[in-house]
Amino acid sequence: METNILYTHKDLVEKSKSGDRNSQYRLYELYVDAMYNISMRMLGIKEDAEDIVQDSFVEAFKNLTSFRYESTFGSWLKRIVINKSINYLKLKKIPVTPLDQHEYHIGEEVSEPVKSNDINKVKNAIKILPDGYRQIISLYLIEGYDHIEIAEILGITVSTSKSQYHRAKKKLIEIVNVL
Structure with a gap:
């Protein structure tokens, strides 16, 4: 018997739609850790991530x-x-730097590659x-969004998303090499 992945936990979702608190709690238990990890990666502050996750479940x-x-x-x-995390960052006035007016040439130069045992670094x-x-x-490396989706989510251009990503990747490599 083949199941469609879109209908994963359909019974819990349908019961939750009708207001069944036990089903809502079960969905919460199934997804809270993954959603916390997503928010934590974006916000970096435990308490903020916890608040965002709770607000997200309430909204959902x-x-x-x-x-x-x-x-x-x-x-x-x-x-x-993700949307609530981004909105929270916007409220805190942490901008994504627009780079449309600048032209950057980013080569494929990468210092020595990160080894798999350096994942903690x-x-x-x-x-x-x-x-x-x-x-x-x-958004790009961990959540798997492409630059078009990132641009839409953050309200920036695709070229800004690409530029920011390349600059972030370069900075990440610098930090990893220092650690």
């Missing part, structure tokens, strides 16, 4: 009737968490990155 359960199985519940919820380096860079790195 309030608007569950608009969920139409066009994506998985997890990806729908992930989008809410990379994780620590990402935490050290400035917020705007950490945002781009998280």
